[in-house]
Amino acid sequence: MPIISPFIIYIxxxxxFIIATFFAFLLVIFALPRAIPGNPVAxxxxxxxxxxxxxxxxxxxxYRKFLEEFGLNKPLHEQLFDxxxxxxxGDLGTSIAFYPRKVADLVASYLxxxxxxxxxxxxxxxxxxxxxxxWAAYRRRTRVxxxxxxxxxxxxxxxxxxxxxxxxxxxxxxxxxFPVAGAYPPAMSPSLTSTxxxxxxxxxxxxxxxxxxxxxxxxxxxxxxxxxxxxxxDYVEYSELLGLSDKKILGYVFRNSILPQVTGLxxxxxxxxxxxxxxxxxxxxxxxGYLLFRALSTLxxxxxxxxxxxxVSTLLVANLIVDILYAYIDPRIxxxxxxx
Amino acid sequence: MLRGVSKIISPELFTxxxxxxxxxxxxxxxxxxxxxSTVYPVQPTAVVGPLETPPSQLYPLGTDAYGxxxxxxxxxxxxxxxxxxxTAAAISLLIGVLIGLMAGYKGKIIDNLLMMLTDIxxxxxxxxxxxxxxxxxxxxxxxxxxxxxxxxxxxWVARAVRSQTLSLKNREFVNLSKMAGLSDFRIVxxxxxxxxASYIFMAYVLLMSGAMIAETGLSMIGLGTTQGVTxxxxxxxxxxxxxxxxxxxWWFIPPGATLVALAASLLMIATALDEYFNPxxxxx
Numbered sequence: 001m002p003i004i005s006p007f008i009i010y011i012x013x014x015x016x017f018i019i020a021t022f023f024a025f026l027l028v029i030f031a032l033p034r035a036i037p038g039n040p041v042a043x044x045x046x047x048x049x050x051x052x053x054x055x056x057x058x059x060x061x062x063y064r065k066f067l068e069e070f071g072l073n074k075p076l077h078e079q080l081f082d083x084x085x086x087x088x089x090g091d092l093g094t095s096i097a098f099y100p101r102k103v104a105d106l107v108a109s110y111l112x113x114x115x116x117x118x119x120x121x122x123x124x125x126x127x128x129x130x131x132x133x134x135w136a137a138y139r140r141r142t143r144v145x146x147x148x149x150x151x152x153x154x155x156x157x158x159x160x161x162x163x164x165x166x167x168x169x170x171x172x173x174x175x176x177x178f179p180v181a182g183a184y185p186p187a188m189s190p191s192l193t194s195t196x197x198x199x200x201x202x203x204x205x206x207x208x209x210x211x212x213x214x215x216x217x218x219x220x221x222x223x224x225x226x227x228x229x230x231x232x233x234d235y236v237e238y239s240e241l242l243g244l245s246d247k248k249i250l251g252y253v254f255r256n257s258i259l260p261q262v263t264g265l266x267x268x269x270x271x272x273x274x275x276x277x278x279x280x281x282x283x284x285x286x287x288x289g290y291l292l293f294r295a296l297s298t299l300x301x302x303x304x305x306x307x308x309x310x311x312v313s314t315l316l317v318a319n320l321i322v323d324i325l326y327a328y329i330d331p332r333i334x335x336x337x338x339x340x
Numbered sequence: 341m342l343r344g345v346s347k348i349i350s351p352e353l354f355t356x357x358x359x360x361x362x363x364x365x366x367x368x369x370x371x372x373x374x375x376x377s378t379v380y381p382v383q384p385t386a387v388v389g390p391l392e393t394p395p396s397q398l399y400p401l402g403t404d405a406y407g408x409x410x411x412x413x414x415x416x417x418x419x420x421x422x423x424x425x426x427t428a429a430a431i432s433l434l435i436g437v438l439i440g441l442m443a444g445y446k447g448k449i450i451d452n453l454l455m456m457l458t459d460i461x462x463x464x465x466x467x468x469x470x471x472x473x474x475x476x477x478x479x480x481x482x483x484x485x486x487x488x489x490x491x492x493x494x495x496w497v498a499r500a501v502r503s504q505t506l507s508l509k510n511r512e513f514v515n516l517s518k519m520a521g522l523s524d525f526r527i528v529x530x531x532x533x534x535x536x537a538s539y540i541f542m543a544y545v546l547l548m549s550g551a552m553i554a555e556t557g558l559s560m561i562g563l564g565t566t567q568g569v570t571x572x573x574x575x576x577x578x579x580x581x582x583x584x585x586x587x588x589x590w591w592f593i594p595p596g597a598t599l600v601a602l603a604a605s606l607l608m609i610a611t612a613l614d615e616y617f618n619p620x621x622x623x624x
Binding site for chain 1: 460462466468473475549585592596600603604
């Protein structure tokens with residue numbers, strides 16, 4: 001019998017689950033407008049059709065495109081089949097508000113700003129939060145821990161966008177240290193010059209900080225508890241008896257406690273993404289949150305759906321990457337994972 | 341950060357003094373919400389004064405861009421947010437407990453299917469799901485918003501209830517009930533549920549704070565309730581009408597600070613309750 005590496009089995013299982021989740025999500029996206037009483041998409045179609053009577057050419061073109069893409073006049077299973085097959089071909093439909101631009105192109109031009117904000121912010125907050133949490137645990141029942149813990153707890157309950165408003169008000173509006181809106185000065189166009197990059201970082205600071213500061217709270221609370229439990233385990237006592245230095249022991253404790261936090265990283269990304277989208281609104285930052293808000297306020301259903309499909313795909317891919325990383329750093333999975 | 345919260349419950353977190361402080365904060369906000377409009381009978385939706393005046397004796401928290409009183413809005417907003425929070429949390433709890441009990445008690449294929457569903461919902465970010473559902477409704481009353489929040493926030497409750505049910509179902513008293521020929525339904529109601537009641541209560545408190553934060557997020561992106569005032573609703577208008585860039589701090593600081601105070605005190609209370617109900621976690 002050929003022996004397949006447990007690592008491969010683990011990755012395949014995770015991958016299969018993520019693909020299943022993606023299809024479940026697509027099914028929800030497909031079913032939602034069709035299941036809600038009064039079919040909002042059909043209602044929007046009627047509305048566009050009425051406009052077309054007054055304002056022929058372009059609106060008629062929008063109407064035809066919309067009718068074709070949603071295919072509401074076809075039987076349900078054909079609609080579903082069309083929906084999935086178009087999607088697999090990379091076609092997310094045509095935007096109504098930005099007609100005739102394709103949804104996929106629109107989202108692609110806004111997505112880099114969101115990812116550029118989100119990925120560094122999540123990683124930095126994760127690193128700082130875990131270090132602070134471990135420190136608080138090590139200094140438990142001292143002034144350090146007593147001062148830090150309430151701060152972590154309150155921070156973990158602050159909405160990103162509210163902290164964004166506070167930072168914007170204090171550091172940009174009142175103190176004028178940072179710009180009040182956008183991702184770069186409106187007079188500049190994106191280029192790879194040092195002046196542009198500096199201006200960009202200047203605009204980047206506040207949105208970045210508002211995500212990092214809040215996210216630190218949750219990570220620190222989790223890590224603090226994990227380290228406290230870990231410090232009680234037998235090997236710590238044994239190492240102390242052997243006379244190992246505190247620093248050395250803490251290193252082991254930290255490595256053991258960080259594992260659940262890696263899994264936590266996968267689970268928390270969605271929450272951070274949701275908060276970050278709204279934070280973009282506060283700073284008029286040209287990411288997908290801003291695009292989504294435009295789409296929502298104009299009831300541009302193809303654009304709303306497309307944005308969600310791209311965001312959720314990104315998230316699922318990120319989840320798979322974290323799962324692979326986890327299997328790689330946790331020797332128990334690398335060596336002995338054989339399914340249930 | 342509900343998921344983050346559920347894992348932080350630990351014995352070391354709280355002394356009784358901190359519970360007192362959080363209860364005091366919570367009761368103050370409750371009092372403001374429920375008695376406030378009697379003591380300060382100003383209509384939250386009525387134009388009562390000059391536009392955008394900073395706090396003064398006449399308008400304790402100032403007025404907004406339409407000349408509406410912010411304190412009156414805050415009072416109504418607390419009530420609105422608490423109402424949505426309480427309803428949404430009840431819905432999540434019902435779904436989570438039902439799925440958790442079924443999966444844990446029935447086991448086998450039912451368990452596998454239900455946990456697969458739970459894991460799928462857990463993997464999809466709840467705030468994105470909420471936005472997606474809410475986008476299709478033109479009119480959203482507080483009940484609809486509560487339902488939307490409720491049906492997307494239950495997975496971590498289901499997981500926790502399932503694992504507690506699993507550990508309970510093979511205890512002697514459950515086996516005795518089985519031998520006595522009691523139906524599954526009665527065993528779950530009389531033997532299992534009472535043993536996880538303290539956890540359920542704690543989960544409700546956490547769900548409620550999560551739901552109020554979710555409501556604010558939905559409102560901020562323009563998909564909150566279209567009827568009545570909530571804390572999120574006040575923040576939404578402050579955001580849309582550029583309160584931050586125009587320096588109208590009295591418009592966006594009070595609703596946000598109230599929300600944070602509410603959520604943080606609920607979290608601390610849940611933590612303290614857990615310590616109280618689980619004596620094993622105390623001390624050491």
